[in-house]
Amino acid sequence: MHVEENNESGNLDLNISRRSRRAQLCRKKKGHFGRNITVVCGVLFAVLVMYAVLLHNAVCIVKTEMAQAVDTVASSGLSAQLASVAAQGSGIHGDAIESAITQLQGHGATARAQTDGFVWHIATVFPVVGDDFAAV
Numbered sequence: 001m002h003v004e005e006n007n008e009s010g011n012l013d014l015n016i017s018r019r020s021r022r023a024q025l026c027r028k029k030k031g032h033f034g035r036n037i038t039v040v041c042g043v044l045f046a047v048l049v050m051y052a053v054l055l056h057n058a059v060c061i062v063k064t065e066m067a068q069a070v071d072t073v074a075s076s077g078l079s080a081q082l083a084s085v086a087a088q089g090s091g092i093h094g095d096a097i098e099s100a101i102t103q104l105q106g107h108g109a110t111a112r113a114q115t116d117g118f119v120w121h122i123a124t125v126f127p128v129v130g131d132d133f134a135a136v
Contacts, residue, residue: 055123058114062136065114069107076100 073079078100114120115136123133 051119051122054119058117058119061114062111065107065111069104069111072100072103072107 076097076099078097120133120136124130126133
C-alpha cells in the first residue's frame with residue numbers, strides 16, 4: 001500500500017496509488033490466464049482421449065466383422081464352390097450358401113455402418129494415416 005501525505009491539511013490519506021492498483025490487477029489476470037490455459041488444455045486433452053477411444057472402438061468392430069466374414073467364407077466352402085462355378089459355368093445353389101451370403105451381408109453392413117460415422121470421417125483428414133482410413 002502506498003501512503004501519501006497531504007501537505008495542505010496535514011492529514012494522512014491512505015490511498016492506493018494507480019501504479020500499485022495496476023500491478024494488483026496484472027497479478028490477478030496472470031493467475032487467471034495460467035488457470036484458463038490449464039483448463040483449456042485439459043478439456044482439449046479429454047476430447048482427444050474420448051475421440052481416440054471412439055476411433056479405437058470403431059476400428060475394432062470393423063476388424064472383428066471382417067474377420068468373421070472371412071471365417072464365414074472359409075467354413076461354408078463358398079470359395080471352393082465359386083471356383084467350380086467359374087470352371088464349369090454353373091450356378092451356386094444350396095441353403096448353406098444362401099445362409100453364408102446372408103451372414104456376409106450382415107457383417108458387411110455392420111462394418112459399413114462403423115465406417116460411415118463422424119469418427120471415421122474425421123480420421124480421414126489425419127496426415128499420414130488419413131488415406132488409409134479413407135480407403136476403408
